[in-house]
Amino acid sequence: WVSAAEFADSVGADVINSSLGYIDFDNPLFNHSYQDMNGATNVSTRGADRAAEKGIVVVNSAGNSGNDPDFPYIGAPADGFNVLSIGAVDPDGVRASFSSIGPTYDGRHKPTIAATGQNTFVAYGMSDAGFGNGTSFSSPVIAGMTACLV
Numbered sequence: 001w002v003s004a005a006e007f008a009d010s011v012g013a014d015v016i017n018s019s020l021g022y023i024d025f026d027n028p029l030f031n032h033s034y035q036d037m038n039g040a041t042n043v044s045t046r047g048a049d050r051a052a053e054k055g056i057v058v059v060n061s062a063g064n065s066g067n068d069p070d071f072p073y074i075g076a077p078a079d080g081f082n083v084l085s086i087g088a089v090d091p092d093g094v095r096a097s098f099s100s101i102g103p104t105y106d107g108r109h110k111p112t113i114a115a116t117g118q119n120t121f122v123a124y125g126m127s128d129a130g131f132g133n134g135t136s137f138s139s140p141v142i143a144g145m146t147a148c149l150v
Helices: 002-010 043-053 135-149
Strands: 015-018 057-061 083-089 113-116 120-124 128-132
Touching (some): 002 015, 002 043, 043 057, 113 135
Parallel strands (some): 083 113
16 A cells, blocks of 8 residues: 555645555464554554645545444544544445444544445446445545635
């Protein structure tokens, strides 16, 4: 993630959108805990905050683990101090139950904002369309709106 952000900076990007959350890894030794969601521990979070310090608006999905009793929280880099963490709502504006929640471990309110992400009409491939769910749909909506403003 950090390498991609460095490249984005080198080519003059104004906005970075990513729909991911670093929590679990193939090697459990690298897994993150809720205590790590403090805006200062994760490498991707620190890289995202550095990109924001350089003037890039960083938008990241909050995650889809809101129904997980063990870890309903946002993942990295959405826990960053300067990262817009995007949750999901249904077409009526009600929080989607799967949308990951805050606060961060250090008590900051996250997600920052929410956009449509439940029962959302989306394109699949080059010729299909249908309905989908996920903060991965919400985050690009906010990133696109942000790009129109910067």
